[in-house]
Amino acid sequence: GQNIDQPTEMTATEGAIVQINCTYQTSGFNGLFWYQQHAGEAPTFLSYNVLDGLEEKGRFSSFLSRSKGYSYLLLKELQMKDSASYLCAVKDSNYQLIWGAGTKLIIKP
């Protein structure tokens, strides 16, 4: 079967750095997406990786290793507004998105 694993919950301190990991086992790979979802709101697109390496976008970076079936989302200079759930999703060989259950990130002052 296809599976996306990410931690259920993480806690970090304002101003710090946090890394949210995602591992996947899917039938084929056509890209990996990260979304942010604040409570009661729409998931919003953060990043897309299809080649190995690091993609940086402001305070957020996303890394991919296809050989290891592994990605992480790195958030720097954490702000209280970064408290949200972070969803990892992989596009499989049928171009269908397979979703993880999300990681709830709690930021403490």
Add this chain to the structure above:
Amino acid sequence: ETGVTQTPRHLVMGMTNKKSLKCEQHLGHNAMYWYKQSAKKPLELMFVYNFKEQTENNSVPSRFSPECPNSSHLFLHLHTLQPEDSALYLCASSRTGLADNTDTQYFGPGTRLTVL
């Protein structure tokens, strides 16, 4: 108005009621999706429409009935639901919905559904 909108934002219904959820996208996209989101579970894809044609139905019970009159509007008609159908129902759209690596889905804020 921009992006993807959904109405109503909250809905409480009895098991014998009939109601409809509405989604509208203002992004000029050609694909639209219905997802079910339950607490601590991955998003579950329910239906996909490409250019108004249904292309995916992931074994969804017949008490959920989608309708896509045009590329900008998507409905989910609900009847005789069960309490376990209580969840957040998300609508999304994407440019093509076809075999495209970079085709990205954009979501509405969802309808929080409670079935009593």
